[in-house]
Amino acid sequence: MHLIKQVKKQLNAFSIITASVALLLQGTAQAADANVWQNVQKAGVLRCGAAVAAPYVMKNPLTNEYSGIFSELCRDFGEKVLKVKVEFVDTTWDAIVAGLQGNKWDMAMALNPTPERALAVAFSKAAVDYQVNFLVHKDNPKFKDSTTAVADYDKAGINIAVMSGAVGDKATTEVMKKANIMRLPGMDETRLALMSKRADILSDEASTNHLFALANDWVREIYPNPAIAKQGIGFGLPRNISPADLAVLDIYITHRIDNGDIARWMDQAFAEVAKAAK
Structure with missing residues (x-):
């Protein structure tokens, strides 16, 4: 009888450990596959981390309005694909990766993939060279x-x-x-x-x-x-973004390249800078 009780206790303990491990693995899997776009849609706003570098990210000092290739991409993706407002958050190149890690913005604009950065964030496909x-x-x-x-x-x-x-x-x-x-x-x-x-x-x-x-x-x-x-330049993204969410952005960028939008936005940026220089 005593032996049976011991066996039951061990089985109960094993069940608790198994359940705990399953919950831990489930939590880890969820953390590894964050639904970034779903969270953005719930919040109703796409936050784009913006460090200025023409022609990719530009800011009018008089109006505080953003332009440039990646500003247009971020605005277009947020408004037409995710159907949310787009907010540009000022930052510097020194802080742009840390801000993405700290959830200060959802996407970091015009970011080059490097092995060091890849340890901390994920990257979209390149939009420009x-x-x-x-x-x-x-x-x-x-x-x-x-x-x-x-x-x-x-x-x-x-x-x-x-x-x-x-x-x-x-x-x-x-x-x-x-x-x-x-x-x-x-x-x-x-x-x-x-x-x-x-x-x-x-x-x-x-x-x-x-x-x-x-x-x-x-x-x-x-x-x-x-x-x-x-190399190429794309968007920096949370490192735990789900493959499905990353595919959404990559497909979007491919379409913008193929239909000539990125080339058009490049021409607009060059024209804007040339006008400002006169």
Whole structure:
């Protein structure tokens, strides 16, 4: 009789442990497959983390309205696919990943996939291509005989301005070992550094740099050889986003590429920057 009671106790204990493990696994599975878009629809608003970098994310200082390729994508996806309002949340490149982890926004706009970032967040498919290039003064004597070789620009005594925390910062730092890297908080600061000649080089995304070069005839564009950080740009998303939710966004981006919307938004961004420069 005593033996039977012991067996029953052990079976009960095993049942409790089994149930607990099942609940734990269920919770883990749920955490691994968060229904991001369902939560956004319940809240009624899609929050887009916005760090400025033309032509991808731009903000009018007079109206505080956002434009640019990824601003249009975020707005269009929220309003037409999720059927919710869209809210742009100001941030910096240093804070954009941490803000996504901290649930300050649902999507981080214009984010490059890197292995380090992939440890913390997920990524959509690329909406546009990315490459780092250099801007220099045409009359800078340091580059009189320079080619496109990286070694011609990676020398002691050369100052390179980058946006702190952006992919261009990490990519430039990995390649340029002798030059001095000036990490500045934003795009305006890096451009001012080049204009004032505190910086010899502005290292940033090629499309962003090209916009600035179009508006300033004293600028020369350099496409380094070998290419630096050639990759795609997409959206950063919560790391535990469900595969189904990720597929929704990826399919949406594919359609916007195929029907020419992204190319059209790129042209609009270039035109907006050119108009502002006049």
